[in-house]
Amino acid sequence: MHHDQAVRPVSWPESEGIRLLRSVATAMVRLSETTGTESLSRPYPEEAQQALNHTVLACLLLKAQPPVSLPELVAWATHRPLNDWPLTVPADAIRPGSLLLDEATRQPTQLCYEWAVDAEDSAALSEQPFMSTASTRCREEEHSEAYQAFRCLLIRRPVLTHRDLVTLPSADDGALGPLGELLHEIYQPAPAAYLQRKRRIYTACGRCRTLLQPTTKGGMWCERQTCRNRDSVRMGREYRADDDGGVHLLIRPLRQWVSAPGILEERLARRLVRSGADVELWPDYGAYSMRVRLPDGTTLAVEHKDWTSPALLGRRATQPLSGPHYDRCVWVLPAARLREQRRFRAIFERYRPAASPELMSDRELVDSVRKATGSGPWGEDATDNELTEGLF
Ligand SMILES: [Zn+2]
Structure with a gap:
């Protein structure tokens, strides 16, 4: 209603x-x-x-x-x-x-x-100027693989050494195509606040791969709430401060609005594919997050939105205006966030414009796809390792 x-x-x-x-x-x-x-x-x-x-x-x-x-x-x-x-x-x-x-x-x-x-x-505080530069450049050169490679890089490698920055654009036969220059704008020298001064190293989060920050109490802190919700910090790769020309970190707006949701998008896409749907990530140079096609031909435009404020999210709830055709637009939130904030849906409803996407938990979406593809109720492979990180 x-x-x-x-x-x-x-x-x-x-x-x-x-x-x-x-x-x-x-x-x-x-x-x-x-x-x-x-x-x-x-x-x-x-x-x-x-x-x-x-x-x-x-x-x-x-x-x-x-x-x-x-x-x-x-x-x-x-x-x-x-x-x-x-x-x-x-x-x-x-x-x-x-x-x-x-x-x-x-x-x-x-x-x-x-x-x-x-x-x-x-x-200037959002990801938009950088992501639209990336999609424009790739579109001009009709290089959709470069756009896909760029999204994957931002999700999987929020930390690069200077040497990586210089060599990556020509690696893999130029998989990043026309985006080599852009890397130098969006990966900046890692701020000193992340440096462990005694050992002169930076440590990445073992879960999301961004840099961990030493706290005043001698601990290590990940900016991503889902990583902090776990029992303990998981230490990942260590980078010596001066190796390979120094350590560079993806700028925060891109970590916040591209890398963090991207981790969830990739996992959700794998889950949907295993449930029998056809999934295309970031179609048409990122017009929206993923296009999901069910066996009966219905297509969904899906966006993963792990926001903390239902009011602020509701205010932005609009459907993608470009990109390949879809029948329904769905915004997905981690089931855990909806459990933790019981009034999330009600507040989102209150603030969203009249014509806006449906809100679902990741679990509800997977369940509804499994129902549509006849793959049976969710459950038997619920202990799947990759899912213990963020999904459900
Ligand atoms: Zn993390």
Whole structure:
């Protein structure tokens, strides 16, 4: 049942609280990219100064105690759950207990990125400029294999040495085609915050392969929530700081919006293929995540969206406008996230536009495909190793 437009929370863009959250989130992302959120020095980046001014003003209007400085605003972002900030926001816009910076590392949380890309002028913080450059260049040269190889590289190798950066474009008979130059823009020297200083090494996460960050308490931290939800950090490959011309890390917007969902997309695709569907990943130079064709000819456009905020996700819920034909559009979330946030679907429903994709858990999608292909109910191979990582 579609909701009537009138009951939708139309106040979103006009809400002062929403503007403030976007502004603070953008500032935190910018700070983490420039000076770091630990060592702040004047002059502050423009976004940071603006966010501080906005917050002080909002506090004065609401007769609350304002932060006296940028370090105090950073402390709020790190320790003060958003539901305790002096803000007026639409219902369900904020999940109680959520933070903009991670307490162990002061890196922006995934939620912080979700707020930052909600802002109108957020293209620079998102994956879009880079991914559209990649698809345009490959399309011009009619080189769809290069586009596929590029997506795989971003998912499987978020860390490269300088030597890799130089040699990869000509490896595999030029599998990356016209994208060699782009690699130098999107892989940047690994930030010092990831370096284990005593041994002069960087360590990759054994699960998602991005770099782990040493914490103030002597532990190691992965930015990906699914990796942290496991019992312990799994250490992966070690890189010596100076070997092969130095260590480069894929920039965060691409790790956040391409690599992390990509891991889930590849696994989901394998599962769907084993269930009897035909799957094409990133069809038509990435018009959408995957095209799934069932034996009866029905086609689905599927996108994997592992977002933490159902309100922010709901606001963006639109169907792909280009790419190969599909009958239904489905947005998939990990079943674990829907279990953990019981109101996720209800809040998503409340914020989504009228014509928007269906929301399903990965498990529901696989089950419905198995039903359609007659491969029987899900279950017998549920212990399959690759699935213990993220799916179900
Ligand atoms: Zn990880």
